Amino acid sequence: MLTNYKNLFQKTLILILLIQLLFVNVFSQDKISKDKKLFSAPEWTKNVVIYEVNVRQYTPEGTFKAFEKHLPRLKQMGIDVLWFMPIHPIGEQNRKGTLGSYYSIKDYKAINPEFGTEKDFKDLIKKIHELGMYVMLDWVGNHTSWDNVWTKTNPEFFSKNEKGEFYPPVADWSDVIDLNYDNQELRKAMIDAMKYWVKEFDVDGFRCDFAVGVPLDFWIEARKELEKIKPLFMLAEASEPYLHEAFDATYNWQLKDVMNNIPKGKMNAKDLANHILNEIKNYPVDGYRLNFTTNHDENSWSGTEFERLGNAVDAFNVFIFTTKGIPLIYSGQETGLNKRLRFFDKDTIFWNDLKYEEFFSSLIKLKKENKALWNGKYGGDIKLLKNNNDESIISFLRYTENNKVISIFNFSPENKSVNIDCEDIKGTYKNYFTGESINLTEDYTFNLKPWDYIILVKKSR
Incomplete structure (x- = not known):
């Protein structure tokens, strides 16, 4: 009787292992x-x-x-x-x-x-x-x-x-x-x-x-x-x-x-x-x-x-x-x-x-x-930036060792004031489309029109 239980246990363990293997193959392809x-x-x-x-x-x-x-x-x-x-x-x-x-x-x-x-x-x-x-x-x-x-x-x-x-x-x-x-x-x-x-x-x-x-x-x-x-x-x-x-x-x-x-x-x-x-x-x-x-x-x-x-x-x-x-x-x-x-x-x-x-x-x-x-x-890698938790706003940083590009978008039909957490991105940037120089401090506010965008560029040697 003990032998039978042992065999049953071994067969059950093998079955579980096979199911786990199938799960891995199917769901982690x-x-x-x-x-x-x-x-x-x-x-x-x-x-x-x-x-x-x-x-x-x-x-x-x-x-x-x-x-x-x-x-x-x-x-x-x-x-x-x-x-x-x-x-x-x-x-x-x-x-x-x-x-x-x-x-x-x-x-x-x-x-x-x-x-x-x-x-x-x-x-x-x-x-x-x-x-x-x-x-x-x-x-x-x-x-x-x-x-x-x-x-x-x-x-x-x-x-x-x-x-x-x-x-x-x-x-x-x-x-x-x-x-x-x-x-x-x-x-x-x-x-x-x-x-x-x-x-x-x-x-x-x-x-x-x-x-x-x-x-x-x-x-x-x-x-x-x-x-x-x-x-x-x-x-x-x-x-x-x-x-x-x-x-x-x-x-x-x-x-x-x-x-x-x-x-x-x-x-x-x-x-x-x-x-x-x-x-x-x-x-x-x-x-x-x-x-x-x-x-x-x-x-x-x-x-x-x-x-x-x-x-x-x-x-x-x-x-x-x-x-x-x-x-x-x-x-x-x-x-x-x-x-x-x-x-x-x-x-x-x-x-x-x-x-x-x-x-x-x-x-x-x-x-x-x-x-x-x-x-x-x-x-460069991409990093999502913290803003004022408005679900119509997305802001992110693309960066390499000598180059940073910050993108801010208002995907809504309304005017928006957006506060960007600039702790990791402080410095002076150029607005790519206007040529304006912008100095980002710890908490910078951007004003965006409906469906508007701002692209900031910073290069260093």
Whole structure:
């Protein structure tokens, strides 16, 4: 009887240990992944700003050649990285709209003839590189068009239902079909296609669409192979921390949600502060986040930044340049783009009034000239500053050994007087936007108008 109890006790103990192990594996995946970053971003990413290029809508012609004329202007603004939405031929079967979705890929090794030729794209990349800028391609790894070349040559690359039919990865994505990454030959073909653009066109990185729809081990395998050619910058269109094991940067969808909810009164600056703390806890120091007030998805499907953010647009654009992460500018933001660009049809951006170009240029200059605002391990830490406990106010410090940047925001429609605890930040600072010199004492009061912001800069040698 004693032996039976002993055996039962041992079995129970083993069961408990197994349950604990399962609990750790399931619920601490993000923490484990945070410590397992396998790749380092190229050194040139240390203070970059990314610009998303919507070739179709950028000019009346919608071509590489027409876009090329804008390069000197973008360089003058201070843009570093040009991310091109997919440049491949677009599927015709089950196409949406008159021109179809960029993300319905017909051939991974070809150029959309509407944009130009291979030579046109090579010439464009060469000019971009000559200007000291970099090129990222949008890569759609999860799905293809219904008439992708592989559906004829390699139908086994695709997922199939019980009837043996192709199907979309998401019901609403009726113009595309799901790829099956259980197939090892698909993985080889996909990596080969990515390598093609690095070898033949000298691209500098990839923005990987719907990255969570592709197994992490594939992205790791692809990154290893690509790095044999040259160091690349890899951005995942997803926010999960575990993706930093393969990627340098992830989408800050969480920040986007907080920003969209503040003007609606559903959230406030306290939620922004909590977001900052959560990022520090859950993401690696050198795992960049991509910060944005708009992009092609937000603009087309959720509304322009002015629709969503209202009078807070300028403040949020300043915020994404001063908090940790890489800022993104979308095509047309320099004009104050206030229309939803059609996604499946032609809808040209007009460039006759660049009323926001100087504003964005000044933000880019702020970031580049202050090491405290650089990206990941190259930049400064972030510290939330105590104020008068007003939940519509957020104030924080970014700092390195020789550089401090203080950001104060009023995310409310009311005038506010804000007292900042300056115990750790005493000294003389320059108001970046007015040039005014400000001497911070122990308890300094700032007066902010509705949706206002103040950026203070201090450098020492």
